[in-house]
Amino acid sequence: MAHTIVIAGAGFAGIEAALHLRDLASKKDLDIRVFDKSKYFTYQPSLHMLATGVKSKKAITIDLELLFSKKGIRFYPEAIDKVNPKTKTIYSENRKVDFDYLIIGTGTVNNYRNVPGAPENALCLKTLADADKIKNSIHHLIDKTKVYSQPPKIVVIGTGLTGVEMAAELADMVKKRAQVILVGTSSHILKGFSFDAIGYAEKILKKKGVDLQFNKSVSKIDSSKVSFRDKSEIYSSLTIWCGGVRANPVNRRLGLRTNEYHFIMVNNFLQTNFLDVFAVGDCAYQFKTPQAMTAQTASAQGKLAAGNIWARINDKELVSYLPKQSDYKYLVSLGKYKAFLFSQKSLLKGLIPYNIKAFVEKEFLFKRKNWIWPIKKINLK
């Protein structure tokens, strides 16, 4: 009889896990079922380009039903509500499914860090809907530019990867029609990167007219201003929050061991405290060797967890997820035709990394998109 494998969440990790399992075994051996609360996969590394109108929704999404039906994988566009790992049952809005093995890959959610007024008055950049809202708000603001005596201010909060990419792309979009201000708590942008990379990114941002403000911790956000702990204020026509992510609230309903921040604890084989339940990507915390939360980690972990399930089924040895620090590469875009590729060993700046980033996105989406309509669709129950 086929083993039932359920995958909760079809992001980078979940998609890779499902496709790799299908590569390893046929429908006769594995009944693979995927749940996602959304019908579409979103390529999050390009969300800032959707928010600024550089890319369309279609260009950075994948229709999950089409992707999976082509591979003989059942897809349920439903949110997972809870899991009982003891009885091996997963519950969604509409159904309950018994599983032999489970992979959780439900990612994270935006984190407003309890800043008063932030959820009501600042837009964030985590989902398709968020990017859409930002795009509409910018258009609305630009349309009204003529009524302002001074260019309106757009404040981007957060000097990490998302904030930097967003600010650079925004500056290209609005040009002189609005002032883009990038603020953060640290003394420079891109904490954790080399001085060389930081210097390059800061130079590009300044060239584009972005006003960089450091050592500023937000205390409150109102509809028209951002206040800081040092008592200063910035009047803001549009505030965009890029202040990080937190654990998905669903993690608390999975019956699994989590860390103090509610990320799911996994060993190096990516198993939770229930050995037939795996967690991968951003939702997981590899407690012996914590990993960076990136698309590259999520994809690699999804693939590895799939392989480890197949190994368990076949009484083979499991493999650890232990990448070397030097394996990590970061591609950071800085608006039009500018980017850098950062690794422990090297830094590549300019047009080449910009093209590499565009290529990585195209390759990922092209491989998984349904350029060929499935000849035969399976019946989804």
Ligand SMILES: Cc1cc2nc3c(=O)[nH]c(=O)nc-3n(C[C@H](O)[C@H](O)[C@H](O)COP(=O)(O)OP(=O)(O)OC[C@H]3O[C@@H](n4cnc5c(N)ncnc54)[C@H](O)[C@@H]3O)c2cc1C
């Ligand atoms: C704006 C932005 C820019 C980024 N840029 C980069 C970058 O340049 N490079 C890079 O490597 N990384 C980047 N990242 C990080 C990268 O996108 C994540 O590390 C990656 O998406 C993690 O993959 P994942 O599969 O763990 O989670 P996700 O890709 O977030 O997928 C989680 C999936 O779970 C689904 N889900 C959530 N809750 C439920 C539920 N209860 N039931 C069912 N389904 C559920 C979601 O709909 C989603 O499809 C960026 C992230 C953002 C937000």
